[in-house]
Amino acid sequence: DTGVSQNPRHKITKRGQNVTFRCDPISEHNRLYWYRQTLGQGPEFLTYFQNEAQLEKSRLLSDRFSAERPKGSFSTLEIQRTEQGDSAMYLCASSFRSAEAFFGQGTRLTVV
Amino acid sequence: AQSVTQLDSQVPVFEEAPVELRCNYSSSVSVYLFWYVQYPNQGLQLLLKYLSGSTLVKGINGFEAEFNKSQTSFHLRKPSVHISDTAEYFCAVSLSGTYKYIFGTGTRLKVLA
Numbered sequence: 001d002t003g004v005s006q007n008p009r010h011k012i013t014k015r016g017q018n019v020t021f022r023c024d025p026i027s028e029h030n031r032l033y034w035y036r037q038t039l040g041q042g043p044e045f046l047t048y049f050q051n052e053a054q055l056e057k058s059r060l061l062s063d064r065f066s067a068e069r070p071k072g073s074f075s076t077l078e079i080q081r082t083e084q085g086d087s088a089m090y091l092c093a094s095s096f097r098s099a100e101a102f103f104g105q106g107t108r109l110t111v112v
Numbered sequence: 113a114q115s116v117t118q119l120d121s122q123v124p125v126f127e128e129a130p131v132e133l134r135c136n137y138s139s140s141v142s143v144y145l146f147w148y149v150q151y152p153n154q155g156l157q158l159l160l161k162y163l164s165g166s167t168l169v170k171g172i173n174g175f176e177a178e179f180n181k182s183q184t185s186f187h188l189r190k191p192s193v194h195i196s197d198t199a200e201y202f203c204a205v206s207l208s209g210t211y212k213y214i215f216g217t218g219t220r221l222k223v224l225a
Contacts, residue, residue, distance in 0.1 A: 004155075033212060042116075042202050042215030043156070056210060091155060093213075099144040099163060099206045101213065103156040 004104035012110045020078045021107045025094030037089040114139040118216035133188040135203030143205040145186040150200045
């Protein structure tokens with residue numbers, strides 16, 4: 001078990017382009033979370049999956065954002081038509097029937 | 113709605129001195145409480161957690177925290193800090209059911225030689 005894995009670690013993209021991030025949770029963890037962390041702030045909740053079902057989405061998650069978790073395993077977070085305000089660290093976490101979540105190393109997105 | 117307040121954005125302290133990082137929360141329902149540490153360009157590492165039971169919780173790297181329900185606080189303490197403790201520390205609450213986290217804005221601990 002290597003923990004929660006996120007790819008890529010860093011992404012630089014031009015404004016208006018689409019980007020996709022991947023998160024591989026700890027195997028058999030049924031819950032998966034996405035958070036966004038901007039500079040100098042704490043992580044903010046974006047969305048949450050239990051198995052393959054997306055059960056909650058934050059109002060922070062605009063229509064340009066979409067997340068999936070096919071087959072209840074890995075998850076992807078896509079941002080369409082990126083804006084400079086999307087620049088942030090995107091963190092993925094997973095858990096199994098408990099309140100304790102394990103975080104990945106994050107994907108740092110820079111929109112230029 | 114739930115919220116977490118970390119009163120100190122930065123805390124400088126000399127090596128081997130004690131430190132306390134403050135965390136207060138607001139919630140109308142029972143929550144679970146956590147402290148995470150984040151090193152530059154890294155994810156979050158769990159220091160300790162309060163789920164139930166004893167209000168004094170011991171974590172990794174010599175850290176401990178005390179849950180105070182009447183004051184809605186969960187302050188983090190370490191009796192003697194090291195240079196390697198320099199990092200950002202986040203307090204968080206987790207809601208029963210979804211277990212999603214609500215984080216504070218973080219406290220930057222800087223340990224001085």
